[in-house]
Amino acid sequence: MKHIPRKRFGQNFLVDDAIIDGIVSAIAPRAGEPMVEIGPGLMALTQPLLERLGHLTVIELDRDLAARLRSRQGLNVVESDVLKVDFTALAATLGVPRLRVVGNLPYNISSPILFHLLDHVDVVQDQHFMLQKEVIDRMVAQPATAAYGRLSVMLQWRYAMENVLFVPPESFNPPPKVDSAVVRMLPHAEPAALNRSVLEALVQVAFSQRRKILRNTLGRWLEEKSFSGTFDLQRRAEEVSVAEYTALAAQIPA
Ligand code: SAM
Numbered sequence: 267m268k269h270i271p272r273k274r275f276g277q278n279f280l281v282d283d284a285i286i287d288g289i290v291s292a293i294a295p296r297a298g299e300p301m302v303e304i305g306p307g308l309m310a311l312t313q314p315l316l317e318r319l320g321h322l323t324v325i326e327l328d329r330d331l332a333a334r335l336r337s338r339q340g341l342n343v344v345e346s347d348v349l350k351v352d353f354t355a356l357a358a359t360l361g362v363p364r365l366r367v368v369g370n371l372p373y374n375i376s377s378p379i380l381f382h383l384l385d386h387v388d389v390v391q392d393q394h395f396m397l398q399k400e401v402i403d404r405m406v407a408q409p410a411t412a413a414y415g416r417l418s419v420m421l422q423w424r425y426a427m428e429n430v431l432f433v434p435p436e437s438f439n440p441p442p443k444v445d446s447a448v449v450r451m452l453p454h455a456e457p458a459a460l461n462r463s464v465l466e467a468l469v470q471v472a473f474s475q476r477r478k479i480l481r482n483t484l485g486r487w488l489e490e491k492s493f494s495g496t497f498d499l500q501r502r503a504e505e506v507s508v509a510e511y512t513a514l515a516a517q518i519p520a
Contacts, residue, residue, distance in 0.1 A: 269308060271440055275328050276372025280310035280396075282437035289448055290314045292430045293368055293394045300362040304348045304369030304379065304395075307331060309338075311370060316340050323360065325351055349378055353386035364389055370396040373442065377401070380421065384462070387424055393451040394430075402429050402447045414504050415476070419469045422508045423458060425451040458512035465515040472503040472511070480506075491518050 271277040280286055289311060295301060295318040306312040306324040308331070316322050316338070323342040326332045332345035344351060357365050367390055371379055376397050383390065397405075400413075406427050407413035421427065431448040435441035471487045472480060481499040488497065495517050497510075 269330065272328060276305075276374045277307060277328070278370075278373075278438040278440060278442045279308050280370055280437060281439045282433075285431070285433055285437045286310055286314065288431050289370075289394070289396065290318070292448055292450065293366075295319050295366075299366055300357075300360055300364070301366040301368060302353070302356065304367065305372055306335060306341075307370070309335070311368070312338075312341070315368070323356070349375065349382050353383065354389050357389040364391040366391050366393075368394045373398050373401075373444075377417065380405075380417075384420070384424060387453050390453055392453070393425075394448060395451070396433060396446055396448050398442075399429075399432065399445040399447040402449045405449060409507050410505055416469050416473050419508050419511050420466065421451070423460075423465065423512050425453055427451050458509075458516060460512055460516040461520040464518050464520055465512065468515050468518065469511060472506070476503045478502065488518075493518060 271279060293315070295315050297318065297320050299319055301315065301319055302323045302325065303312055303315065304325050306326055312322065312324060312335075321340050321342070323344060324335055325344045325346055325348045326335060327345070327347050329345065332343055335341055335343045353365065353367070357363065367383065383393065401417070403413045404415060404417045405421050406429055407415070407418045428450050429447050430450050433446040433448065435443070435445065437446075468484070468487070472484045475483055479499070480501055480503060484503070485499045497514055
């Protein structure tokens with residue numbers, strides 16, 4: 267039966283074979299690897315991945331699509347909202363230390379998915395996601411650029427990331443209104459040791475008025491935290507590197 271794309275589930279299905287090949291090549295799946303695909307939909311990526319891997323776990327919220335997927339051999343179908351999936355428990359159930367996670371994500375919840383996976387980064391080998399290009403630009407942005415902000419700092423602290431493929435709207439049915447891209451995310455083996463909620467709070471305060479000098483925003487916050495170290499507050503939030511933010515966060519008690 268024909269499936270009508272559901273907007274509320276962010277359903278933009280990949281239909282361009284060259285792009286599908288490009289994404290699968292970027293992922294480079296090898297037989298037997300433990301992989302989880304978020305939002306398999308009509309199997310545009312699932313099918314070629316399954317052919318190479320032999321077995322694949324998929325997480326799909328749409329009940330009708332999940333029912334179709336269940337009839338496929340080699341697929342372990344988790345019918346759920348991905349934001350409710352405990353990836354650490356999933357890795358344990360599959361009996362593996364680390365998972366490869368991939369997906370053409372529903373764009374309406376892409377940031378919550380990225381932050382949810384941050385909670386489970388210890389069981390992630392790597393991640394390849396199709397996202398809005400503008401979101402990937404922010405993820406990989408360097409200081410002193412317009413795209414550099416909270417998302418850049420929070421993710422660059424924990425992952426090495428690169429934009430590996432540009433994907434135009436006409437590669438999908440229906441076409442989204444925005445350009446897309448594929449990002450590769452590799453967890454750092456030895457990330458700066460810090461409390462994530464401290465970094466989150468710090469970065470939120472710093473970027474709350476990104477055009478202003480940090481003295482009035484972050485400066486006040488650091489005083490409240492009784493911070494007694496040195497930090498140059500005569501700069502704007504976008505001029506501070508990820509390494510400086512993480513070093514500062516590491517000096518502030520939770
Ligand atoms: N992978 C397919 C492709 O590339 O053609 C479909 C991608 S489509 C952009 C997003 C997929 O995620 C859809 O299949 C949708 O039903 C599913 N989805 C949406 N919200 C979800 C959620 N919260 N948890 C799991 N899957 C979700």
